[in-house]
Amino acid sequence: EPEVTQTPSHQVTQMGQEVILRCVPISNHLYFYWYRQILGQKVEFLVSFYNNEISEKSEIFDDQFSVERPDGSNFTLKIRSTKLEDSAMYFCASTPWGQGTYGYTFGSGTRLTVV
Amino acid sequence: GQQLNQSPQSMFIQEGEDVSMNCTSSSIFNTWLWYKQEPGEGPVLLIALYKAGELTSNGRLTAQFGITRKDSFLNISASIPSDVGIYFCAGANTGTASKLTFGTGTRLQVTL
Numbered sequence: 001e002p003e004v005t006q007t008p009s010h011q012v013t014q015m016g017q018e019v020i021l022r023c024v025p026i027s028n029h030l031y032f033y034w035y036r037q038i039l040g041q042k043v044e045f046l047v048s049f050y051n052n053e054i055s056e057k058s059e060i061f062d063d064q065f066s067v068e069r070p071d072g073s074n075f076t077l078k079i080r081s082t083k084l085e086d087s088a089m090y091f092c093a094s095t096p097w098g099q100g101t102y103g104y105t106f107g108s109g110t111r112l113t114v115v
Numbered sequence: 116g117q118q119l120n121q122s123p124q125s126m127f128i129q130e131g132e133d134v135s136m137n138c139t140s141s142s143i144f145n146t147w148l149w150y151k152q153e154p155g156e157g158p159v160l161l162i163a164l165y166k167a168g169e170l171t172s173n174g175r176l177t178a179q180f181g182i183t184r185k186d187s188f189l190n191i192s193a194s195i196p197s198d199v200g201i202y203f204c205a206g207a208n209t210g211t212a213s214k215l216t217f218g219t220g221t222r223l224q225v226t227l
Contacts, residue, residue, distance in 0.1 A: 004157075031213075033214065035215075042203065042217045042218060042219050042220055043158060043203065043205075043215075043217040044217070045214040045215060045216065048213075048214055056214055058214075091157050091158070093157075095213070100146070100165075100209045100213065101146050101148060101163060101207050101209060101213055101215070102163075104148070104160065104213075104215070105160075106157035106158050106159070107157050108155070108156050108157045109155075109156070109157050111155075
């Protein structure tokens with residue numbers, strides 16, 4: 001079964017440092033997403049991305065965050081200057097198309113710990 | 116913003132019991148999804164509902180899309196230990212690049 005792959009599985013970083021979280025979406029999917037889950041809380045939408053552009057972003061996704069599809073397979077989330085409150089699980093997801101939720105698949109996540 | 120509240124927050128049940136959990140929204144969705152999350156993993160889709168009133172089953176799981184489009188429930192029959200996890204509902208109003216709005220989750224523990 002096709003999978004969304006995320007690396008690393010766990011990242012520890014110092015406050016103020018930049019981090020890049022990486023995702024390889026399912027190969028024939030065209031829409032990509034990042035979500036965040038603070039420990040013990042619900043999963044929250046950050047951003048959706050299609051055709052090399054952000055389609056929608058939440059109020060959490062401020063100027064400290066950026067996304068990029070640097071090549072044909074990777075989709076990255078960059079946090080420019082990490083804060084303690086950025087500590088969370090970050091999930092990447094992809095869908096084959098934007099209409100509907102068919103095939104909406106999540107990766108296993110990257111646990112980001114900011115110290 | 117849209118809020119999805121799930122109840123109960125947590126459940127402790129014995130193996131073999133049936134489970135029911137629900138999700139209510141402050142606004143309408145045209146798609147409801149139910150996910151299960153296990154520790155250290157991402158959400159895994161259990162059931163998708165696309166039409167108000169729809170009742171869909173997946174093995175021992177049954178979910179319904181409420182007529183008002185503001186609620187959904189998930190039932191698990193004859194629970195087994197591997198049902199342990201956190202169950203999330205999620206709503207979507209499908210358009211370009213559909214975002215999911217997740218509920219607060221129901222933590223299920225199954226004892227032998």
